[in-house]
Amino acid sequence: MRIATWNVNSVKQRAPRLLDWLDQRQPDVVCLQETKLADDAFIALLGDELAARRYELAVHGQASWNGVAILSRVGLADVVRGFPGEPGFPQVEARAVTATCDGVRITSVYVPNGRDPESDHYRYKLEWLAGLRDSLRGRPAATVVCGDLNVAPTDDDVFDPASFAGHTHVTEPERAALVELQALGLRDVMRERWPDERVFTFWDYRAGMFHKDLGMRIDLLLASDAVADRVAATWVDRQARKGTGPSDHAPVIMDLDDAPDGDIGPVVPPPSAPAPRRGRTSPPR
DNA sequence: ATGCCTGAAGGGTTCAGA
Numbered sequence: 001m002r003i004a005t006w007n008v009n010s011v012k013q014r015a016p017r018l019l020d021w022l023d024q025r026q027p028d029v030v031c032l033q034e035t036k037l038a039d040d041a042f043i044a045l046l047g048d049e050l051a052a053r054r055y056e057l058a059v060h061g062q063a064s065w066n067g068v069a070i071l072s073r074v075g076l077a078d079v080v081r082g083f084p085g086e087p088g089f090p091q092v093e094a095r096a097v098t099a100t101c102d103g104v105r106i107t108s109v110y111v112p113n114g115r116d117p118e119s120d121h122y123r124y125k126l127e128w129l130a131g132l133r134d135s136l137r138g139r140p141a142a143t144v145v146c147g148d149l150n151v152a153p154t155d156d157d158v159f160d161p162a163s164f165a166g167h168t169h170v171t172e173p174e175r176a177a178l179v180e181l182q183a184l185g186l187r188d189v190m191r192e193r194w195p196d197e198r199v200f201t202f203w204d205y206r207a208g209m210f211h212k213d214l215g216m217r218i219d220l221l222l223a224s225d226a227v228a229d230r231v232a233a234t235w236v237d238r239q240a241r242k243g244t245g246p247s248d249h250a251p252v253i254m255d256l257d258d259a260p261d262g263d264i265g266p267v268v269p270p271p272s273a274p275a276p277r278r279g280r281t282s283p284p285r
Numbered sequence: 286a287t288g289c290c291t292g293a294a295g296g297g298t299t300c301a302g303a
Contacts, residue, residue, distance in 0.1 A: 013291085207290085285290095
């Protein structure tokens, strides 16, 4: 199963590229963020095209800002929009949607930006992350939380830590909130797979930042053991950031081996053979 | 350049994004 997350920065503006990308990458589940469309407008825009590609759709949008969605062609059950106790600013926004796809409970999140560490929006961001964590305390064994976390987990996840000093996305409270979320047993599979690589998922539109590879890694795939132990490959799809009219974020993709369900029998490694190296299907950049 | 692009709403510009 191939699961991807992508902040598309307006699904209306990105529709042609999104459809081409679906055809090219053939993901089974896609978590979208910053769709910036109300649900009826999203369905009117893409419902037919997605149905033709066998995707079911869970949308949780609003006009102009925010908006998340899950597309799945491996089933889409028990959809929940938002989460219990979700904070607002001041109204609750469209920032989380959850569904079960082929046995995995998947949440697509668009974490508040935070704007400035002294702002109300920053406090909202921390409250939102804490609320998300609390809502996941009783999570199923097979859980994925993915999307635009709007936090760079470490200084290795920004192109120049010094230039971010005092700004959002890198402050200690934000990183601590992410650590607390991961303390539910959610692993950053991208960083596990590429522990020492320069890996970014967002590059500012301005000043040739993408061309110079001056970015941040803020789009994450967080997976519980039951999922993370199945990861065969994971990478950032930088191709989707190139060319004309891209989002400022690139998709992050992971491929999962089939779940052990008894039908395939016990997996016995060949005697004295080294464990196979996990699939390096693509360089990280 | 302390917002260098981009998207959206709404109105001839401003806000938001990270």
